[in-house]
Amino acid sequence: MKRLEGKVAVMAGGAGGIGTGCSKRLAQEGARVVVGDLDGAAAEAVAAQIAEAGGQAIGVALDLADPASVAALFDRAVATYGGVDAVHCNGAAIADIASDLDALEVDLALWDHTLAVNLTGYLLCTRAAVPLMLERGGGAIVYTSSGAGISGEKTRVAYGVSKAGVNALARHVALRWGKQGIRANCVSPGLVLTPAARANAADRLDLLLSLTSSPRLGEPEDIAAMVAMLVSPDGEWINGQTYVVDGGMLMR
Numbered sequence: 236m237k238r239l240e241g242k243v244a245v246m247a248g249g250a251g252g253i254g255t256g257c258s259k260r261l262a263q264e265g266a267r268v269v270v271g272d273l274d275g276a277a278a279e280a281v282a283a284q285i286a287e288a289g290g291q292a293i294g295v296a297l298d299l300a301d302p303a304s305v306a307a308l309f310d311r312a313v314a315t316y317g318g319v320d321a322v323h324c325n326g327a328a329i330a331d332i333a334s335d336l337d338a339l340e341v342d343l344a345l346w347d348h349t350l351a352v353n354l355t356g357y358l359l360c361t362r363a364a365v366p367l368m369l370e371r372g373g374g375a376i377v378y379t380s381s382g383a384g385i386s387g388e389k390t391r392v393a394y395g396v397s398k399a400g401v402n403a404l405a406r407h408v409a410l411r412w413g414k415q416g417i418r419a420n421c422v423s424p425g426l427v428l429t430p431a432a433r434a435n436a437a438d439r440l441d442l443l444l445s446l447t448s449s450p451r452l453g454e455p456e457d458i459a460a461m462v463a464m465l466v467s468p469d470g471e472w473i474n475g476q477t478y479v480v481d482g483g484m485l486m487r
């Protein structure tokens with residue numbers, strides 16, 4: 236399907252497990268994609284794979300925790316493709332559960348870094364994107380959230396708080412600029428089999444699968460399908476929502 240023909244999409248964190256799938260899907264839908272990632276070489280590699288498949292993309296080094304780096308990402312999008320229609324904020328600082336502890340024990344530097352990347356970084360992308368989208372009569376933003384931002388967890392307090400903040404950011408942006416044609420929504424993935432997730436022990440993956448209402452765990456393409464729909468005209472009447480895409484694990 237080519238629902239994004241002529242559009243420009245910025246992927247902030249577009250070269251990891253889920254991000255690569257989303258970058259490729261947006262390109263398959265016809266978008267010219269600016270793949271930003273902390274791993275600049277990986278971002279360029281994803282852009283090269285998109286070009287090999289007949290799409291258009293560039294790879295850019297990006298640090299979501301650095302306001303100048305976020306501004307430079309959007310400057311590159313404008314300089315290369317003339318503007319921005321869609322943004323997917325997806326990159327994240329994800330500490331392991333041995334470091335991101337409970338509210339009494341979490342290291343404050345880790346807390347600050349997690350919020351700087353996962354939440355303030357998404358705010359910085361929003362600040363850069365909204366004026367560019369208003370120039371074009373509207374646009375769509377998707378933020379990657381997590382079940383950790385909806386349900387409670389005994390640890391990962393920094394990660395969960397950052398993702399709950401992202402859900403609120405989407406509602407804010409939807410309310411503030413919805414009448415001007417800007418939409419903002421969240422996708423909240425369940426366990427997606429990225430290379431890192433596949434490294435889990437088989438019995439842990441079996442346990443996680445048993446918690447779903449699906450015969451299988453998730454793939455990056457499952458998340459990419461929702462992101463592509465949300466930024467496309469098919470998502471035109473969807474604003475300020477958080478969609479759980481997790482094989483029916485978290486039901487509300």
Ligand SMILES: NC(=O)c1ccc[n+]([C@@H]2O[C@H](COP(=O)([O-])OP(=O)(O)OC[C@H]3O[C@@H](n4cnc5c(N)ncnc54)[C@H](O)[C@@H]3O)[C@@H](O)[C@H]2O)c1
Pocket residue numbers: 247248249250251252253254271272273274297298299300325326327328329352379380381382423424425426427428429431432
């Ligand atoms: N995989 C899952 O099961 C799962 C579940 C729920 C939510 N998520 C969310 O999905 C998103 C993608 O996660 P993933 O599983 O693909 O992980 P991943 O580690 O494969 O990808 C994360 C990406 O973010 C990039 N990144 C990290 N810090 C950055 C920074 N400061 N600036 C720019 N980019 C940065 C990394 O380089 C990497 O490419 C994250 O927001 C994560 O919280 C994933």
